[in-house]
Amino acid sequence: MNKERKLIIAGNWKMNKTVAEALDLVRGLKIELANQKEVDVVVCPPFTALSEVSKAILDSNIRLGAQNMSEHNVGAHTGEIAAVMLKEFSVRYVILGHSERRQHQKESNALISRKALAAHAASLKPIVCVGETLAEREAGETEKVLETQVRGSLAGLTKDQMTETIIAYEPVWAIGTGKTATTQQAQEAHAFIRGLLAKMFDETVARRVRIQYGGSVKPSNARELMSQPDVDGALVGGASLEARSFAEIIKNSI
Ligand code: 13P
Numbered sequence: 001m002n003k004e005r006k007l008i009i010a011g012n013w014k015m016n017k018t019v020a021e022a023l024d025l026v027r028g029l030k031i032e033l034a035n036q037k038e039v040d041v042v043v044c045p046p047f048t049a050l051s052e053v054s055k056a057i058l059d060s061n062i063r064l065g066a067q068n069m070s071e072h073n074v075g076a077h078t079g080e081i082a083a084v085m086l087k088e089f090s091v092r093y094v095i096l097g098h099s100e101r102r103q104h105q106k107e108s109n110a111l112i113s114r115k116a117l118a119a120h121a122a123s124l125k126p127i128v129c130v131g132e133t134l135a136e137r138e139a140g141e142t143e144k145v146l147e148t149q150v151r152g153s154l155a156g157l158t159k160d161q162m163t164e165t166i167i168a169y170e171p172v173w174a175i176g177t178g179k180t181a182t183t184q185q186a187q188e189a190h191a192f193i194r195g196l197l198a199k200m201f202d203e204t205v206a207r208r209v210r211i212q213y214g215g216s217v218k219p220s221n222a223r224e225l226m227s228q229p230d231v232d233g234a235l236v237g238g239a240s241l242e243a244r245s246f247a248e249i250i251k252n253s254i
Contacts (some may be wrong), residue, residue, distance in 0.1 A: 001227075003232065004207070004229075005199065005208070005210050005232045006038075006039070006040055006067070006210070006232075007038070007039045007040065007232055007233045007234070007253055007254075008040040008211075008212060008232065008233035009039050009040070009041055009042070009044065009212075009233050009234045009236065009249060009250050009253060010041075010042035010043070010044055010065055010093065010095075010127060010212065010235050010236065010240075011042070011043045011044060011236050011240025011241075011246050012044050012067060012095060012098070012170075012214075012233070012235055012236065012237050013043065013044060013045050013046060013067075013115075013240060013241060014046075014067070014100070014189050014237060014238065015046060016046070016241055017045060017046065017049055017241070018048075018049070018184050019048065019049050019052050021074065022045050022046075022049035022052065023049075023052055023053070023054050023056055025043075025048070025056055025241070025242070025243055026043065026056045026062065026244075027056065027243075028243025028244070029041075029043070029060075029243045029246060029247060030056075030057070030060045030062065030064060030139075030244055031243075031245030032219040032243050032244065032246075033060070033061070033247055033250060034060075034207070035061075036061060036250065036251075037061060037254060038254050039233070039250050039254060040063065040231065040233070041061060041062050041063065041250060042062070042063045042064070042065045042092075042093050043062055043063075043064065043065065043240070044064075044065035044066060044067050044093070044095055045064075046083055047066065047067075050064065050066065050086070050089040050091060051089050052212060053239045054089040054090050054091070056191050062110065063092050063093065063209060064089065064090060064091045064092060064093070064186065065091060065092065065093035065094060065095060065127065066093070066095070067094075067095050067098070067108070068081070068085065068094070068096070068098070068101060068142070069081055069082065069083050069086060069094050069096070069115060069118070069119065069124075070082050070097065070115070070118070071111060071114040071118050072113045072118070073118065078092070080182075083118055083119055083121070083122035083124055084122055085162065086122075086124060087122055087123075087124070091124065092102060092114075092124065092125060093125045093126070093127055093166070094119050094124050094125070094126055094127065095123065095126075095127045095168070095235070096112050096115045096116055096119065096126045096127065096128050096129065096153070097109075097112035097115075097128055097129045097130070097149075097153050097171045098129045098170075099131055099170055099175060100175075101229075102129075103172075108152075108187070109148065109149055109151075109152025109153045110152060110155070112128060112152070112153040113152060113153050113154060113155040113156055116128055116153065116154065116155065116157060116161075116165065117156055117161075118159045120157070120164070120165075125164050125165065125217055126165050126166070127165075127166045127167075127168050127235065128153050128154060128165060128166070128167050128168070129137045129167075129168045129170050129214070129235070130146055130149040130150055130168070130169060131144065131146075131149075131151065131168075131169055131170040131171045131172050131175075131194070131214075131215070132145040132172065132173075133145075133172045133173060134172070134173035137171065137173065141193055142189065144211070146169075146192060146193060146196075147196060150167070150193055150197070150200075151196070151200065154200070159201050159202065159204075159205050162200075162201050162205050162209060163205055163208045163209060165209065166209070166210050166211075166212060166233075167193060167209060167210075167211045167212070167244060168211075168212040168213075168214045169186070169189050169193060169211060169212070169213055169214065170213075170214035170215050170235060170236040171185070171189070171215050172213025174214075174216050175216070175237065176216070176237060176238060177215075177216060177217050179215075180215060180216045180217070180218075180221050180225070181213070181215060183224050183225055183227070183228055183240045186197050186213045186225055186228060186231055187228040187229065187230055187231065190213070190228065190230035190231055191229075191230045193211055193230075194206050194207075194209070194211065194230055197209055210230050210232035210233055211230060211232050211233075212231075212232060212235045213225050213231050213233075213234055213235070214234060214235035214236065214237070215238075216238075217234040217235075217236045217239060217249060218239050218245070218249070219239070219243055219245055219248035219249050219252055220236060222234065222248075222249040222250075222252045222253050223252045225252060226252075226253040233253075234249065236249060
C-alpha cells in the first residue's frame with residue numbers, strides 16, 4: 001500500500017499479560033515480523049513488563065510504548081510513573097487519554113495536554129486518544145466532541161511537537177465491542193481531525209501527523225481501514241494479545 005505517511009500500528013495490551021506471557025507474545029511477534037520494515041510496529045505492555053519486553057525486542061524492529069504516564073517529573077505522587085522512568089526502558093511512545101482512562105480515571109483534556117507536554121519534554125512520542133461515545137454520535141455531536149478533545153488535549157504543543165505526536169481516533173462504541181466504524185465513518189473522522197490540525201497549526205503539520213484508527217481492528221478489516229487516505233495506522237486492543245492476529249493485521253495493512 002503506497003501511503004503518504006508511514007503506517008504506525010500499535011498494540012495496546014491494556015491490563016493483560018504477566019511478564020512470562022508478555023515474553024511469549026513478543027517472541028512470537030519477532031518470528032512473525034522478522035525483517036518487516038514497512039510499518040512502524042509498537043507494543044504497549046503494562047508497566048510491570050516493560051523492562052523484560054524492552055530487552056527482548058532489542059534485536060528487532062518492534063518499538064516499545066507505555067499505556068500512560070504522570071504529568072509530573074518526580075515527587076510525592078503515589079502509584080504514578082514519570083516519563084524519565086519510562087525512558088530507562090527505552091520506551092519511545094506513550095498512550096495518553098485513552099477513553100478507558102477518560103471514563104474511569106476522569107482524565108480531562110487539560111490533564112492530557114499537560115501529560116503530552118511532559119512526554120515531549122522527555123522526547124517520548126505521545127499517542128493521544130480521542131473519540132465519541134455512541135450517544136454522542138447518535139446525537140450528531142461527533143465533530144463537536146472531537147474538536148473539543150483535539151483542541152483541549154493538544155493545547156500548548158508547538159508545531160514541531162505536534163508533528164511528533166500521534167493521534168488515535170477510537171470511537172468509544174467500537175472499543176472491545178466487535179463493532180468497527182465503517183471505513184467511511186473512520187475516514188470522515190480522520191479527515192475532520194486533520195482539517196482541525198491545519199486550523200490549529202498549519203497545513204504542513206496536518207499533512208505530517210499520523211492518525212491511527214482504534215476500535216475492534218482485526219486481521220479481516222485492517223486492509224480496508226488502512227486503505228483510507230487519512231488512516232495512518234491502528235491502535236489495536238484485543239487482537240494485539242496474540243502474535244498471529246497482531247502480525248496478520250500488520251501484514252494485511254502493507
Ligand atoms: P479493541 O481493539 O479491543 O477494540 O480495543 C481498542 C483499543 O481500545 C485500543 O486502544
